[in-house]
Amino acid sequence: MRALVVYCSQTGSAQTYADWLAEDLGCPCVQLDRLDRDGADADLIVLCTWFHAASMKGSKQFKAYMAAHPEKRYGVVGVGATPMPCDEWPESEIEEAFRRSFPAAEYPDLPWCYCQGNFHFEKLGALDKIAMRIYFRMLESQIKQGETRQVTALQSMREGFDGCDRRYLKPFVERLKKL
Ligand SMILES: Cc1cc2nc3c(=O)[nH]c(=O)nc-3n(C[C@H](O)[C@H](O)[C@H](O)COP(=O)(O)O)c2cc1C
Incomplete structure (x- = not known):
């Protein structure tokens, strides 16, 4: 499957995960703005973007592209300042935030994962x-x-902190490789 990673990033962490993911998938990595141009040759397109309050940056553009190209496969990596899931920060809260942009009713099979990024005011x-x-x-x-x-x-x-860790992507990469 020919893959493409697209990213949307303000301070670099979603771009870091996008670079790692593209390396793991052996595919190109470009800014989300280039989706229309570069997406044509890809069968699998993965968006790496960051949580911004009630939404995920660039998700509107990505969803419009998904709707226009239903024949392709997609995935999403959401990056945020929230710690990785644990007792204090349950996975359900992250899923709730993700589902505000990609509701389960509309995107039931969309593979996605959460990775902690950085925060630099x-x-x-x-x-x-x-x-x-x-x-x-x-x-x-x-x-x-x-x-x-x-x-x-x-x-x-x-x-300020940098919580990026390539290991957070591992289960997601394995899942994508099986598609
Ligand atoms: C205005 C604003 C809102 C944010 N909202 C959230 C949020 O709802 N959940 C979260 O985990 N992180 C939130 N963050 C933190 C960013 O998602 C985090 O710093 C991320 O790593 C930034 O990605 P980037 O380095 O690719 O720009 C927010 C940051 C800003 C500036």
Whole structure:
């Protein structure tokens, strides 16, 4: 199967995962803007993008392409600041966020996975900085109300971190190779 990885990234982590995935699949990796041009030769197209509040960046464009080319296979890698699933951060919350962009009713068989990315406040665009300042204040108020898991989340975002790890992609790569 001829594959193509497309990415949408502001501070580099979705692009890092896209590069790793393309290497693992032995295929090209291009920005999402080039989907129309470069997608023509591919049978499998995987979007690597980042969670942005209630949505996933570029998902609208990707879904329009999927609708126009139902004969192809697709996959999605969602990258976010949320830690990898664990007791404190259950998988169900990540799935809920993913399903806001790709509802189960419309995309029941779409292979996808979540990977933790980075967070660097200083690299954000002006509007995202404003949005994050508001979000930080919301987290502070949740902490005051006893939401202890947000203490580490807030601290790590204020300090900045790089949580990218190639191993997070492994089960997804194996799944894609079986398609
Ligand atoms: C305005 C804004 C909203 C965000 N919303 C979420 C979110 O809902 N869930 C999440 O896990 N991460 C969220 N993030 C964090 C980014 O998804 C994370 O930093 C990601 O690694 C950025 O990808 P990039 O490096 O490819 O730009 C948000 C970041 C910004 C700036």
